[in-house]
Amino acid sequence: MTTGLLLERVTLRHGDGEDETVALDDVSLHVEPGEIVAVVGPSGAGKSSLLAVAGGLTVPDAGRVVVDGVDLAGPERVRARIRRTRIGYVFQSNNLLPALTAVDQVRLPLTFGRIENPRDPVELLAEVGMDHKSGRRPHQLSGGERQRVGVARALVTRPGVLLVDEPTSALDRRRSHEVLALLAQETHEHHMATVVVTHDHDVLRHCDRVFEMIDGRLTEERPAMA
Ligand SMILES: Nc1ncnc2c1ncn2[C@@H]1O[C@H](COP(=O)(O)OP(=O)(O)OP(=O)(O)O)[C@@H](O)[C@H]1O
Known part of the structure; x- marks a missing residue:
């Protein structure tokens, strides 16, 4: 069984014809349980699309998404159960x-x-x-x-997988570090596979690995702690 979060050669397109945008272009990523990774990149690069696909909210046009060993290509009721029981979401505006x-x-x-x-x-x-x-x-x-x-x-x-979208956008520097330190601690202690999308390069040192997304393509930048 594949543990954590696996994206294998995932492609997601929006629109069609001349209007088509490739939001995710052959993206592969494996986040192990107990690992927190950051995804950075410019506006429109595909970061929200990556979270939507990883969270079973959007079904990609090609490729596989596996959460805790469950392939999200199955029926919607399976995706809904996985969303409710196995995936945690933290949003920018936190939707309280x-x-x-x-x-x-x-x-x-x-x-x-x-x-x-x-x-x-x-x-x-x-x-x-x-x-x-x-x-x-x-x-x-x-x-x-x-x-x-x-x-x-x-x-x-x-949850086995935690997906976090811009958690520090409304926070000052000190609070930003506190929230990222908390996410990293929870990830390590509770063996979650955590993905944090952020514009905030200041907080990357809390993450185990850093990926950059540009034009729908994902590349590993460097080990964050190095
Ligand atoms: N529903 C949609 N219909 C058409 N195009 C879309 C749709 N959603 C996103 N896109 C396009 O897909 C690309 C990726 O968008 P996405 O929201 O994933 O980027 P992002 O990296 O999260 O950007 P930001 O940092 O501004 O939130 C962009 O070119 C965007 O215009």
């Missing part, structure tokens, strides 16, 4: 619901169906340093605190 307290945001993914062996939402909030604000709603939290709650929510199902 305005009416819910921090602890209820973290509980939310457990309310859509059975999850085997979930993490405890209260303990998880403590682990991301937010236990003292667990009763607060998003408008009562800072950007960095909201991002921490978003990370806790993504982790509560114990």
Whole structure:
């Protein structure tokens, strides 16, 4: 079984004829459990497309995507189950619901169906340093605190794959490092395969490997820690 996240020769096109864009051009990537990789690249390079395909939200035109040994080319109900149970998503704007307290945001993914062996939402909030604000709603939290709650929510199902889109775009330098350090620590301790898309070169040292995406093609830049 292939563990972690595997993309094998993935191609994704948008539009057709003269309007066609190749968003992902023969992209291959294997992220092992316990490994956090960064993907950097200019606007329009295909980074969001990469996350959409890796997360089973978009089916590519060619190639294979395998999450925790499950090929996402199967029926939509299989993709939906994998999305709900095996993949965690952290978005730029973290999509917290305005009416819910921090602890209820973290509980939310457990309310859509059975999850085997979930993490405890209260303990998880403590682990991301937010236990003292667990009763607060998003408008009562800072950007960095909201991002921490978003990370806790993504982790509560114990995903094998964590997909993170621009986690630091709303944060200052110190908070950016804190959020990336938290993602790296959780990745290593809980053996997730984590992909972080970022424009923020400052935080790359928290990642095990760095890839660059240009015009839909992915190349490994260098080991981030070197
Ligand atoms: N639904 C769509 N229909 C047509 N073209 C699209 C669609 N979605 C994305 N594209 C095109 O595919 C290419 C890759 O887009 P993508 O959003 O993946 O880039 P990105 O690297 O995430 O950019 P950014 O850093 O600006 O978010 C771009 O040329 C974009 O215009």
